[in-house]
Amino acid sequence: MKTLISQAELEAGITSMSADINKQLGSTPLTVICVLTGSIILVADLIRRLEMPLRLGALSASSYQGNTVRDILTLDTHLLPNVKGQHVLIVDDIFDTGHTLNEVSKHIQTLHPATVYTAVLLRKNGRREIELDVDFVAFEIPDEFVVGYGLDYQDLYRNLPYVAILEEHEIKQVADPSA
Numbered sequence: 001m002k003t004l005i006s007q008a009e010l011e012a013g014i015t016s017m018s019a020d021i022n023k024q025l026g027s028t029p030l031t032v033i034c035v036l037t038g039s040i041i042l043v044a045d046l047i048r049r050l051e052m053p054l055r056l057g058a059l060s061a062s063s064y065q066g067n068t069v070r071d072i073l074t075l076d077t078h079l080l081p082n083v084k085g086q087h088v089l090i091v092d093d094i095f096d097t098g099h100t101l102n103e104v105s106k107h108i109q110t111l112h113p114a115t116v117y118t119a120v121l122l123r124k125n126g127r128r129e130i131e132l133d134v135d136f137v138a139f140e141i142p143d144e145f146v147v148g149y150g151l152d153y154q155d156l157y158r159n160l161p162y163v164a165i166l167e168e169h170e171i172k173q174v175a176d177p178s179a
């Protein structure tokens with residue numbers, strides 16, 4: 001495993017992103033939507049640096065392998081607060097192809113919020129398939145599979161306090177412990 005973003009760098013990046021959000025939104029009341037499970041740690045660190053009156057909600061986005069080229073994305077929205085007429089900030093862990101954030105964003109739009117902003121910890125370079133301009137991005141990263149600070153591989157590594165690149169042999173080790 002190779003550290004890509006250290007604990008100190010994460011802290012600086014999130015402080016800087018939260019300063020941008022505070023500057024852009026001022027004292028506008030905000031409903032923050034945590035996209036579970038990956039963004040749980042980011043949201044905890046981010047909202048403690050936000051200064052406006054703030055409500056917190058969550059939804060869960062998960063994909064499973066379908067028989068098509070792309071995974072099928074399902075949203076579980078039963079933890080969502082009422083966002084009608086509210087200014088909403090959707091927070092996700094990573095923008096890879098963009099399909100997840102796009103689907104979440106489209107769903108929130110159907111609930112008639114006043115405004116929808118988006119924020120991600122990481123944006124992977126060269127992978128975008130969706131024309132969605134994320135409003136706040138803490139870090140741009142190369143096209144590598146990363147774990148830590150909320151991001152998992154087979155439900156492991158979310159608790160790492162830094163972001164690391166998972167190497168080929170480590171991916172095999174977890175997939176097949178006997179190998």
Ligand code: 5GP
Nearest residue numbers: 094095096097098099100144145146151152
């Ligand atoms: P997208 O829909 O933008 O292609 O992908 C977003 C989702 O794919 C993320 O929420 C995350 O669950 C997963 N994902 C994409 N790239 C990575 C990665 O490098 N590491 C991990 N752990 N998950 C990733």
Ligand code: MG
Nearest residue numbers: 036037038093
């Ligand atoms: Mg995810």
